[in-house]
Amino acid sequence: MKRKQIYIEETQERELKELAADRDVPEAVIVRSALDEYLKANRPRITPPKLRSMKDHPLWKIVGIGKNPDAPTDGAVNHDYYLYGAPKKRP
Numbered sequence: 001m002k003r004k005q006i007y008i009e010e011t012q013e014r015e016l017k018e019l020a021a022d023r024d025v026p027e028a029v030i031v032r033s034a035l036d037e038y039l040k041a042n043r044p045r046i047t048p049p050k051l052r053s054m055k056d057h058p059l060w061k062i063v064g065i066g067k068n069p070d071a072p073t074d075g076a077v078n079h080d081y082y083l084y085g086a087p088k089k090r091p
Contacts, residue, residue, distance in 0.1 A: 008016070020027045051057055066075070072082060080086035 016027050016030060020030050075082060078088050081088045
């Protein structure tokens with residue numbers, strides 16, 4: 001937890017105290033809950049870019065890569081070797 005100091009209006013303080021007493025919880029619980037709701041409601045929405053066609057999608061670049069005559073034939077078994085340099089497994 002991180003400590004934060006804030007200024008609130010007197011009416012906010014009074015209502016916060018009443019609500020915390022009614023619920024029998026610390027005021028901080030109410031403040032954290034309200035902040036969670038606010039942050040969730042105001043989180044920026046990330047939308048994927050609009051593509052003119054599927055061929056504009058970045059994954060389309062790897063389609064057909066296995067048809068390359070120079071591609072390894074043991075890629076399914078030794079993918080860790082080709083991607084990360086791990087020791088090769090025997091087929």
